[in-house]
Amino acid sequence: MAFWRRWxxxxxxxxxxxGQVNAYIHGMFEQNVLLSSIYIKGELSNVKYxxxxxxxxxxxxxxxxxxxxxxxxxxxxxxxxxxxxQSVIVGGSVSVYERDGKYQIYARxxxxxxxxxxxxxxxxxxxxxxxxxxxxxxxKQPIPEYIGTLGVVTARTGAAVQDIIHIAKRRNPxxxxxxxxxxxxxxxxxxxxxxGIRALEDIGVDTMIVGxxxxxxxxxxAFNEEIVARAIFECSIPIxxxxxxxxxxxxxxxxxxxxxxxxxxxxxLAVFEYAKYVERSLDYHNSLNHLIRQEIxxxxxxxxRCRMRLKHLSPQVQIKEKRVRAxxxxxxxxxxxxxxxxxxxxxxxxxxxxxxxxSPLLKLNQGYSLIEGEDGRTVTDIxxxxxxxxLRMHVKNGSIEAEVLSTKxxxxxxx
Numbered sequence: 001m002a003f004w005r006r007w008x009x010x011x012x013x014x015x016x017x018x019g020q021v022n023a024y025i026h027g028m029f030e031q032n033v034l035l036s037s038i039y040i041k042g043e044l045s046n047v048k049y050x051x052x053x054x055x056x057x058x059x060x061x062x063x064x065x066x067x068x069x070x071x072x073x074x075x076x077x078x079x080x081x082x083x084x085x086q087s088v089i090v091g092g093s094v095s096v097y098e099r100d101g102k103y104q105i106y107a108r109x110x111x112x113x114x115x116x117x118x119x120x121x122x123x124x125x126x127x128x129x130x131x132x133x134x135x136x137x138x139x140k141q142p143i144p145e146y147i148g149t150l151g152v153v154t155a156r157t158g159a160a161v162q163d164i165i166h167i168a169k170r171r172n173p174x175x176x177x178x179x180x181x182x183x184x185x186x187x188x189x190x191x192x193x194x195x196g197i198r199a200l201e202d203i204g205v206d207t208m209i210v211g212x213x214x215x216x217x218x219x220x221x222a223f224n225e226e227i228v229a230r231a232i233f234e235c236s237i238p239i240x241x242x243x244x245x246x247x248x249x250x251x252x253x254x255x256x257x258x259x260x261x262x263x264x265x266x267x268x269l270a271v272f273e274y275a276k277y278v279e280r281s282l283d284y285h286n287s288l289n290h291l292i293r294q295e296i297x298x299x300x301x302x303x304x305r306c307r308m309r310l311k312h313l314s315p316q317v318q319i320k321e322k323r324v325r326a327x328x329x330x331x332x333x334x335x336x337x338x339x340x341x342x343x344x345x346x347x348x349x350x351x352x353x354x355x356x357x358x359s360p361l362l363k364l365n366q367g368y369s370l371i372e373g374e375d376g377r378t379v380t381d382i383x384x385x386x387x388x389x390x391l392r393m394h395v396k397n398g399s400i401e402a403e404v405l406s407t408k409x410x411x412x413x414x415x
Contacts, residue, residue, distance in 0.1 A: 025096050025103075035094040040066070040105060041113060044086045055082060059090055059105065067104035068092075074108050079123050087113040119217065122224050126251060129226070134233045134255050141238040141257045144206055146272050149176045151205035151237070153196035156181035160213045160242070160263040167267035172274040178205060184212040189222035194231040201237050208235070209266045210252060211242030223250040232256055242266030370394040382407040 042059035049055055053072025058065050068090060070078070082088075092107040112119055129135065150168055154161050161179060168175050180196035183189045193210065200208050210232065212220070222228065223243045232239050232255045241256030242263040253259040260266035311317075371379040372392045379385055385404050393400040 023098055025101075037091075038094060038105075039089055039091045041087070041089050042066070044082055044088055045084055047082045047084055049082075055107075057082060059088075066094075067102060068107055069104060070107040070110065077109050079120055080112060082110065089113050122217070122251065125224065125226060125229075126254065129229055129251065129255065134229065139233070143238050143240065143258050143269065146277075147175070147206035147270065149178065149203075149205045150270055151200035151203065151208040152177060152179045153182050153193055153200065153208065153210045154179070154212050154263070155184045158213055160211060163262075163264045164209060164242075164267045167264055168271045171268065171271045172277075174274065175271055178203060184222055185215070185219050186222075190225035190228050193222060193228050197231045197235055197239070201235050205237060207270045208237050208239045209242055209260075209263070209270055210239055210256070211260075211263050211266060212244070213263065214244035220244055220250055223252040225251075228252055229255045240266045240270055382409060 042061050044057050045060055046058040055070040057068050059068050089111050090105055090107045091109040092105050094103060094105050096103045152164055165177055168177055180199055182196040183192035220243055229251045232252055238257045240258045240260050241253045242260040243250045243252055260269050373379050374390055387404055387406060389404045391402045393402060
């Protein structure tokens with residue numbers, strides 16, 4: 001009987017799936033006006049940048065924690081890289097991820113809280129000045145290697161000014177240092193730094209160091225002001241920025257002609273080391289003497305070669321050599337002419353023999369005659385004449401006029 005009662009009770013219950021419940025809760029979150037647009041303050045942890053472009057994180061405080069996500073499409077307004085431990089304000093909506101049944105905040109914007117707000121101002125100004133070209137390398141002035149006057153804009157007291165003076169004097173005891181005691185923290189600090197830069201520029205120092213010791217972002221904020229950046233950029237004297245320690249970077253560092261990680265390093269960069277200068281001068285002196293001796297030795301050898309060459313090329317030697325050469329050429333020319341005449345005579349003898357073999361007169365002297373027709377053509381065939389034609393026969397001592405009485409063919413033809 002108890003079994004049947006339980007069965008009937010179960011039939012009367014409405015049973016829901018997990019997904020239906022999660023969907024119901026999701027709808028409740030979506031309909032809640034407060035949760036659809038909310039700002040939550042907390043500390044970041046478990047920050048993960050996914051390859052898809054989404055950022056997953058946990059927002060927590062001493063009383064609790066909440067999962068969060070910023071989709072890639074909303075990252076355009078994120079002005080900093082999210083890191084563990086940062087205090088932030090996240091704006092977005094709280095909803096349920098139905099698959100896991102967990103609620104989380106879907107971030108549309110994330111800003112740093114407290115010091116983070118200053119960092120955002122810093123980033124915004126840095127981007128603006130960079131777009132103006134104030135950080136461009138082509139506007140950086142070279143720091144002079146050797147200077148006589150060093151200007152320093154920093155606080156009157158403190159480790160920074162003492163470090164600069166101590167190191168500068170150690171490197172060059174003859175350096176002149178002019179310190180402008182500026183206010184480097186709090187209200188009016190930016191204006192005081194600008195006045196110091198302009199005052200030292202009017203004096204005409206060779207190089208200027210502008211800086212202070214380390215501190216928080218609030219302590220160093222005067223060096224992130226735009227008026228200080230513009231004063232450094234517009235200054236005609238090379239400026240070395242030396243603000244804080246190595247991990248601190250200000251707008252002044254970006255604009256300055258050279259950035260030093262510390263005031264002590266700035267003094268080393270600005271002031272040449274006099275002892276090394278003396279040592280280098282001595283090295284130059286020795287090198288110059290060595291080069292001069294080498295040059296003297298080289299030119300002595302050149303002079304000796306020139307002397308020997310001049311002796312060899314003297315007019316008397318040249319005339320003698322030219323005379324011997326002329327005699328040799330004359331002998332060669334005479335021999336060449338004789339050989340040419342001999343060859344021409346031999347060729348002429350050959351031509352004479354050929355001409356004798358072909359000479360008509362020689363043939364006539366041997367008893368032959370040359371017969372021409374009335375038209376002057378040589379008669380060599382009986383078919384060239386007819387009965388009654390008049391002929392002229394040339395013999396060795398004259399010619400004979402004759403008339404053809406008849407022609408008779410030869411039994412044998414002579415070729």
